[in-house]
Amino acid sequence: MTFPHMGTLYIPLETLLSDLGAEVVVPPPCTQRTLELGTRIAPEGACLPLKVGLGNFLEAEEQGAEAVVMAGGSGPCRFGYYAQVQREVLRGAGSGLEMIVLEPPQGHLRALLEELRRWLPGFTLRRSWKAFQLAWAKILAIDEVERALQAARATEAVRGQADAAFARFLTACRRADSPRRVKTLQAEAAAELEALPKREGPVLRVGVVGEIYTVLEPFVNLHTERRLGLLGVQVVRRLFLGDWIREHLFRLRVRRERLRLAELAMPHLNHFVGGHGLETVAHSVEFAREGIAGVVQLAPLTCMPEIVAETVLPEVTEKYGLPTLTLFVDEHTGEAGLQTRLEAFVDLLAGRGAPGRQGLTRPSP
Amino acid sequence: MRVGIPQALLFWTYAPLWFTLLKDLGVEPFVSRATTRATLDAGVKLAVEEACLPVKVFFGHCAELAASAEAVFVPRLVSVEPRAYICPKFMGLPDMAGRALGRQVPLLTPLVDLRRGAGGLSAAAAEVAGALGIRRRRAEQALACGLAVQRAVEARWGRGCLPPVALAELGLLPAAGGGDRGPVPGAARRRGRLGVLGHPYNVYDRQVSLDLLARLLAAGWSVETAETIPADECEAGARELPKELFWTMGRRVYGAAAYLMSSGAVEGLIYLASFGCGPDSLVGELVARLAERRGVPFLLLTLDEHTGEAGVWTRVEAFLDLIERREARAPRPG
Ligand code: SF4
Ligand code: SF4
Numbered sequence: 266m267t268f269p270h271m272g273t274l275y276i277p278l279e280t281l282l283s284d285l286g287a288e289v290v291v292p293p294p295c296t297q298r299t300l301e302l303g304t305r306i307a308p309e310g311a312c313l314p315l316k317v318g319l320g321n322f323l324e325a326e327e328q329g330a331e332a333v334v335m336a337g338g339s340g341p342c343r344f345g346y347y348a349q350v351q352r353e354v355l356r357g358a359g360s361g362l363e364m365i366v367l368e369p370p371q372g373h374l375r376a377l378l379e380e381l382r383r384w385l386p387g388f389t390l391r392r393s394w395k396a397f398q399l400a401w402a403k404i405l406a407i408d409e410v411e412r413a414l415q416a417a418r419a420t421e422a423v424r425g426q427a428d429a430a431f432a433r434f435l436t437a438c439r440r441a442d443s444p445r446r447v448k449t450l451q452a453e454a455a456a457e458l459e460a461l462p463k464r465e466g467p468v469l470r471v472g473v474v475g476e477i478y479t480v481l482e483p484f485v486n487l488h489t490e491r492r493l494g495l496l497g498v499q500v501v502r503r504l505f506l507g508d509w510i511r512e513h514l515f516r517l518r519v520r521r522e523r524l525r526l527a528e529l530a531m532p533h534l535n536h537f538v539g540g541h542g543l544e545t546v547a548h549s550v551e552f553a554r555e556g557i558a559g560v561v562q563l564a565p566l567t568c569m570p571e572i573v574a575e576t577v578l579p580e581v582t583e584k585y586g587l588p589t590l591t592l593f594v595d596e597h598t599g600e601a602g603l604q605t606r607l608e609a610f611v612d613l614l615a616g617r618g619a620p621g622r623q624g625l626t627r628p629s630p
Numbered sequence: 631m632r633v634g635i636p637q638a639l640l641f642w643t644y645a646p647l648w649f650t651l652l653k654d655l656g657v658e659p660f661v662s663r664a665t666t667r668a669t670l671d672a673g674v675k676l677a678v679e680e681a682c683l684p685v686k687v688f689f690g691h692c693a694e695l696a697a698s699a700e701a702v703f704v705p706r707l708v709s710v711e712p713r714a715y716i717c718p719k720f721m722g723l724p725d726m727a728g729r730a731l732g733r734q735v736p737l738l739t740p741l742v743d744l745r746r747g748a749g750g751l752s753a754a755a756a757e758v759a760g761a762l763g764i765r766r767r768r769a770e771q772a773l774a775c776g777l778a779v780q781r782a783v784e785a786r787w788g789r790g791c792l793p794p795v796a797l798a799e800l801g802l803l804p805a806a807g808g809g810d811r812g813p814v815p816g817a818a819r820r821r822g823r824l825g826v827l828g829h830p831y832n833v834y835d836r837q838v839s840l841d842l843l844a845r846l847l848a849a850g851w852s853v854e855t856a857e858t859i860p861a862d863e864c865e866a867g868a869r870e871l872p873k874e875l876f877w878t879m880g881r882r883v884y885g886a887a888a889y890l891m892s893s894g895a896v897e898g899l900i901y902l903a904s905f906g907c908g909p910d911s912l913v914g915e916l917v918a919r920l921a922e923r924r925g926v927p928f929l930l931l932t933l934d935e936h937t938g939e940a941g942v943w944t945r946v947e948a949f950l951d952l953i954e955r956r957e958a959r960a961p962r963p964g
Contacts (some may be wrong), residue, residue, distance in 0.1 A: 573726055
């Protein structure tokens, strides 16, 4: 059994599925080859997550995977129909992979469990509860340590130390077999990141918003967060894996949080628009109020909710003097161009005087 | 009060309802002029680069109306039926248009959300009335009239009348001929029949579609579009998919394609997609794959503001040649 990559999702998902009795093939990390394999067979106009996902599936199949677990959805955005199209595309490309689509709308958690039961012979509720607990603990731990990583990157004296520590933590976390062990690892990693030798000088804080897959998958965003960190910027964001799982798979987004976001986004965006468009606007406003220096919006090219958000973001820029940089990525995005734009943006933020000055809007890519 | 309706996006689908509703509420609705290159250029300037062509065209129409209307009608179309949406961009359209126009002109932005049933329509009508300072009771009446007109028009489509022709009959578009780029004339001498599918605002806007329908008709082809096929046939066609499509228009288009292919009613299919359109990227793919399985000639035309008329027509002609050669070689049974 395999699944698409999305940042560190593979760790809890591998834990969950193998504890439930599945034989798991984690797709090789996303590389240029993944992207090429996916792009070759995907519909040309599809958004990047669909293409990279297909690449993951093909690479996992090479390693023996027979079935793919994919989340479904009920719109309004494309994601909910991805799996259906991917199934057709895989079939057309002669792949023997079977698609298992977990559709959230009908019965949320229960339906999900039932679908899994069909595929996992050793499945019992008791066992699944434990597996869920461990996977969930990993998600929360990874999110926490990643927050520490974002802070540590900006201040590390020796470049790369923070990322190395994070990578070690991930490796250990992947193997951890109890929530308690996960907790310990988390504490150790956070302490290690905290204790790294620090450089002198000011730290800019920059918010990252955008479409969740692009935000969470470093390969797809060409390691934007790391690049920013190496430029001495502390990245702040609100979207983490845990949030995505909560709302997308289990629809557990708390009503109060939803209202809070809607209020923040008003009057710039007055309705949810699918994906994370509303969050992009709401978080930008929130960041502006918190005095953050600037916001970077990340999204795959043609991403509909993010285009809506991008259209209204200049209002936030004007109202709060919050510079924003919108980065749309696709299979042709080059590292050099991206780096130049990030550097220019950080320069602008660093040299900026009092808040309220005319902000920067998007130069064309 | 003069309320402008942009001749773009779902104008092509819901104009009869909107126009009648506004008129019965006692305001003076009017429609922006047909899209021209200038409309498009104005829209491109107002929109973010990544936006799809139809949204840019919409902004162009809004800009024109901002100068002449006291309010512009920009409904927030979340859903027009249970369990389905239209497109994320329609959900944010009033906000995008507001930003693009710099709030120069008030927008009339009723929320249309029928995910929970038809009550959403009454709420939308009431919202329009409320925004115009008109009593709610009149909203119900006006809505009833609007719906009656809309149904009558849709029934005309189902009998083979192309929507622009029906709109012209209602006086919502200038009749064909004259200085303006009027609606396309009716069917022509039979040379064969084609399905022309895509979002109505791509298929029927003469500038956006590079006048494809009129050119096909003039070349002697008759055409079927998603609107000219009875709605229940479209529904049946769409149900062939393993999972229901949650975009209303996408479902209609896919259903129409499935129907046209299985009934053998057309010699080929042309799909007009917008560059960067989410629904088109998936629905177009599904239709293409279906066409391949069924052995029906299929041409995908992706439109954006850089698409040139000459290039497109060359591709279309090559496609038509291919169909005719194919027909000559293997005449269909029947
Ligand atoms: S939110 Fe963006 S990336 Fe996700 S499915 Fe929609 S268009 Fe694609
Ligand atoms: S359906 Fe496609 S063409 Fe229409 S507004 Fe949405 S993205 Fe644009």
